[in-house]
Amino acid sequence: MTLHLRVGFMPLVDCALVVLAKDEGFAEAEGLNLELVREVSWSNLRDKLNIRLFDAAHMLGPAAIAATLGVGGVRAPMAVPLALNLDGAAITVTLRRYDELARLAEGDMADTAVSARALAALVARRKASGLPPLTLAAVFGFSSHTYLLCEWLAKAGLSLGTDIRFEVVPPPQTVEALRSGRVDGFCAGAPWNAAAVAAGVGAMVHTSTDLRRDCPDKVLAWQADDLERRPAAVQKLTAAILRASDWACDPANVTRFAAHLSAPDRLALPVEILEPVLRFNLLQGAGRPPRQVERFIRFDRDALRPVPEHAAWILAGMEKAGQIVQTPTMLEQAKAVFRPAAFPGETA
Incomplete structure (x- = not known):
């Protein structure tokens, strides 16, 4: 039986693994009918996940923590069984x-x-x-x-x-x-x-x-109770994204990768802009040549492991930005958003 999942995303290169899971057939191979919905703002994504208009979402890691803590006027407990990238x-x-x-x-x-x-x-x-x-x-x-x-x-x-x-x-x-x-x-x-x-x-x-190298960025966010309430859905989507990760990391696939992202219902940008980014060859402007940046954005499996320790850097950033006054309880709640036990091959 095929399971239908509705996943929201923002038009960025780091939505890639969700897009590839759909467009390269990895989700279908896991028994999923994946519906992708392009959104216009991160607050829209957060709010639609909160009221279950989305099953899961391509989400800013700090936004998932802020929503879980109830910082910023919205309390929406979230769980992250895997990241979607580092850096970028x-x-x-x-x-x-x-x-x-x-x-x-x-x-x-x-x-x-x-x-x-x-x-x-x-x-x-x-x-x-x-x-x-x-x-x-x-x-x-x-x-x-x-x-x-x-x-x-x-x-x-x-x-x-x-x-x-x-x-x-x-x-x-x-x-x-x-x-x-x-x-x-x-x-x-x-x-x-x-x-x-x-x-x-x-x-x-x-x-x-x-x-900052290996900076935490986007994650796949679910409502917190879904990891226990809908384990099969979480596991199937995680498996599809991990297969997409392996595909994305093969240099032979870069041109096709860029074509997927360039589609009108994805990023709606020319392949000529996207492909160099995927090859880590970045336009600088101001009369300077493009810059080659080693591993500018990471989609490899190691980058996708949810790391509770990332919460410490995120909370420190929130505090520097004047968004919170950090407490030990807050740190424990933030670390709990990342669920490494849900990542294949990991243990609690």
């Missing part, structure tokens, strides 16, 4: 801001501390001239992207929300937000940094791997 984000700014940073930099802009100090100099110069603060965006308040921005700014003593205005912009809107001048820069997952560079409106400053 970047910080991109307008061409004008990149040029200003490059002129103010004292050293190599590839160094995150050098670029952060250049940003601090720009912030100070604007303040002295009576200009409004710069605006940086992330795709959601509770996201690794917000916390990576905080880590970058902290290298020069800057604070997000104080020295730099902060805004939330959903991934597909980031390019237009940069083009229109609504924001001076953003941190988001691939391919939206590459899309901004290709559109001639942005320059990549840093990848997430420059700031």
Whole structure:
């Protein structure tokens, strides 16, 4: 008997394993009829999972923890039997801001501390001239992207929300937000940094791997009670995604991989933008050649294991961003969102 599952996703490269599970037939082979629904915001995904309009969702790891803790106005306990990727984000700014940073930099802009100090100099110069603060965006308040921005700014003593205005912009809107001048820069997952560079409106400053290797990012989230209430559904979808992981990690499949993601009901972007990202060859803009970044985004099985210890970094990020005051109980609840015992081959 085939089991129907409705899974929500956002148009990002890191939705890949859910898309491949459907489009390469791995879900069908596991006895699943997988219906994928493209969403417009992370809050929509969270809320539809909470009221069971979705069975599972491609979700920001920090958003799953925030919902479980009831931080941010919504309490929706979630469980994560596997991650969907590690890494894969970047910080991109307008061409004008990149040029200003490059002129103010004292050293190599590839160094995150050098670029952060250049940003601090720009912030100070604007303040002295009576200009409004710069605006940086992330795709959601509770996201690794917000916390990576905080880590970058902290290298020069800057604070997000104080020295730099902060805004939330959903991934597909980031390019237009940069083009229109609504924001001076953003941190988001691939391919939206590459899309901004290709559109001639942005320059990549840093990848997430420059700031933190193996950074926790997206997960497959279920309602917390589903791991006990619907174990067969969880196991079947997990198995299909693991098969998709093996397929995605074969270099021979990259061109077909990019074609799947480029479809109108997936990312709706040209293969010419997506395929280089999957080959870790990243557009930088501002007259610079593409940059090859080893393992820019990870889809391998080791990257998919749910790691309770990731909760500590996420909660630390929430605290730095002023979203919580951490307690030991909060840490235990956050760690419990990640369920390594549900990952094949793992034990409780």
